[in-house]
Amino acid sequence: MTIPEMLLFDLPALRDREGWQVALQATFVEPAIVTELASGETLPPGPRANVVVGRRLLTEPLTLETAIEMTRTNMLQSVAGLRVLRGPEPFAFDDGGAGLSLDIQFPTPIATLAQVHVLRIDADVLTECVATVDEASFEDRREEMLEIVRSFRRRPAPG
């Protein structure tokens, strides 16, 4: 599951502005499976699992511990009903990179969602992978989602 080249080639760009920061975010969403009953009725899917990968340049040195604590504090301050389920705890990526993970859940008007936030720092780039699933299936799907996150790797340099 990689980002289609078409998207990468057409990365949007704006006229340069001094001091502006740029961050990239890619979203991977599981397909919507519409269930069709024998009667011909269809049932819409519940919340679709997804993984969002965000990357940004660090403007000042930051440790993983500080970064995940900032993430946690920001979420506690901005998300009502948020509950930390687990972590922060060490996380190992398939490519050998080290990260920290944090499991949370929070209510939304349609369902309670659960997320795993995994942070890693490569040189001066902070990567945050957020896997989101319906909380009711979190226990069953957590490992599946972590497997996806674990497979994160940096794109090889062109040429």
Added chain:
Amino acid sequence: MIRTVQRLLAPLRTAPPEPAWQTLSALAAERDAVRAVSAFIASSGESMPPRVLSPARSDGLSGARTLEMIAAQAAFGAGDRRGCLAHLARVLRSLKRESAALEDAGRDLEALAHLRLLRAETMAMLARCAAEWEIPPGSIDRSLRDAARLAEEAVQAAPHEAYVHLMRAMTAIALGDADGAAARLRALADAPWLNEGWRESVRSVVRYAEGPAARVRQGSPLRALAAIADPAWLDRHGDALPEMAAELALRLGRPVPPALEVRIVLEIGGADEKRIEAAANALIGTGTDGAGSPSIIGLRAALRQRFGVILPGISLRAAALGEGAAVIRAPEQPPLSVPAEIPAGDLDWWEAHAAAPAALRALAQVALRGLDRMPLDSTLSHWPAALARLRLAERMEAPAADVQPVPEAFSDAMTALTIERLTPREPPPWGLEPDRSLRWLPRDDEAALAAGVDGPAIATEPARLRRIVAALSPDGDGLWPALVVRDARLRPLIRALLRIDRPDVPVVARAECGGRPVAPLDPPPEPVQRGDPPAWRRGVALPAAGSAEAPWISADWSLTLTAGPALHAELAAARNAVVERAIEQAARALGVGLPPLRLVAEEPLTPRRWRLACGTEVLAEAEAPPAGALVVLDSPERVRALVADTERLVPISDPRHPATPATLVEGVAEAALVAGDFPSVFSPAAWVARALAALGPAIAVRCLDDAAVLARLATIPAREATALLRLGLAPLGRLLRALIAEGVSLDALDRVALPLAEPARRVRWLAREGLVAAALPGHLALPHPGTAAPDPERLAIARAVLVPATLAAVHGAGRIGLWLVEEAALADAPGAGAADEAAWNDAFARRLDGCARAGGVVLAPASRRAEIRRRIAARHPMLQVIAAHELPRGLAAWVRGRIGPGTVRGAPS
């Protein structure tokens, strides 16, 4: 209540008896002196000046004066101020004229002395009228000055006239000097010259002066009631005081005081009762005190102004304490001795605190600690009221009115407050004042408490709590501590745990502290060995036979709950209806009637064991948790504080985790206290009740015998009942039991009657394909194995009607979350009776835990529906397993989970 108040009021009604004023007034108006005097003597006889009533000098002049005096008395009793004063003025003028005439005529000394007595009596009455009605006597006669002096002059002029003494006393009472009046009359009651009739009258007025009714006239009924000579009186009358004060005030035409419940007791020490009472009076203050007055009334005004709460009633009592000492007792707080050590700055919000005596400062501190228990000064709806209680627990002001609009994003008040507190503001919240010493809650303690959040409750051992509390003392600079926790969401919970032992210690979250340094708690509490709470079986083992195939008891299905001695005592408590309520609710949900529950104590059972039997069959047997098994809840006060501080214990009572064991409280009474608002707070008895509710289908299956079926039929229209009866009672009973066993409600039984009774016309049974084609709207084909269950076509038809009705009743306008079980998920399922079947079934059912937590419904292939239901019934007895055609039309549904092929975790390989 009214009768009680009246009975309590009876001893207060010791005022002199009142004559029939209207009769007297009429007789006086008719100038019929003889009958008027007779009537007056008959009805009163002791309040009237004897000289006036004396017939010895019944010449025309004195006869007219007698009538005037009677008319004045009648007018006084009837509240006719103008008439009363006019009569008295005429009497005074008459006496003045006669005295002048006598002096001109040659000084008849005896007659003049008599006139002086008459004048003294008239002046005494005038003084009383003036005091009662707050008018200057000089408005009647310029020679007369204030009422008190006038009454005094009357006594000086006629020192041996009991009447003028009584009038002086009533004048003093009306002027607010009930103590002085009582003291003087007590001396008079022993006077040797007083005849017995007057002596009794004097004693009567003494009782009146000492009673609260007289003290009401001192300006504040509450003050009067609190400051009576015998403080034990308050003990005797307890909570009825506010009503009594209100009634007294009404009788006296005063404004009705607020109905304050007496919740705080202030015990005052002193050398004798007089000094204690004087101290009490000084503390109470006057009715005109404002927030700036160092008095209880001033404190009440200040609390209302600053925090928006009403200080409850305070009972002032004498106690065997030293001079100046006092003890304050308030609910859910440790007693506070005076003088109390109060953290610097705690009382800065009250401008009068510096001038307040030590007892009052301590009372203010007690008030601060109980802010969230006080009645709010404003009327708030549920959400703002919950927020107000949380804010008050943090010594923040309650909102004066509903917050509109309520932020929808805040699912609960605690979250709202947590977020609000994370925003820096001025002045800083309680605990973050500059002169606080911030101390970390040791990391291992916080971790231990946080771990409890995911368990049955936020729980800690009392020893751990004691160590934390012991370490919370002012630092070397005398700065009072505030405890800092890392997790903002834990903050209110930890504050709730601490507030019983250390209500003076605020708890703040790290995120609220900004960059302020935080010191370790010194000495740090030693780590505590974490262990499991006292062992008890969690959950209830459902009988394996939870289906229609289970043996059915038709002979005697009365329900019997047998309990060990300790649990029996709790279940049998008069206030505990929780078990019966649970059974009733289960019956209502299933649409059937259930028999009453018999409660039996049985010694051989261990103290907390219980057993439910239907007839002779035991349906379930389990151990109720010991009271206080979750050791943090070691006192009802702590439970109340915990519940009140957090309103709903988010991690504990998460509605998405209904199966999570909830907070246990110490006893039945405490559960009853909080159960209404906090349904997840359980007593051990409520724990049993919940277990019984889960047994609802199993109970109902066994209780639905022929008689119960007939009773149920009697509740539906005759046409439908007759149609159902045509099926035969026994087959009908089997069908209904099969439905109930799977949690299908019979509430809409009447709707299924006609399709069931006439399947041939409405339903086409396709035996070869194993299908039923029904003419039910929206459902064309009902696949069904049609082999094992009795009356398969009728069961299919009944489910097609009743399952949608059940789901619609449960989910209402909400959206049904479906967990789709694919047929492939059962590919490796062992057959019925296989050795590994139970283990496989349990592991399979665990995959539906999320569905059960979320209140979802399992959607199964129609041909495997019954099988799937059977496989998960032990773990999820209440989970509905339906086929697609049983989905209610018109209700929104979506697929939230899929159970596909794959290794079932925990299943044997």
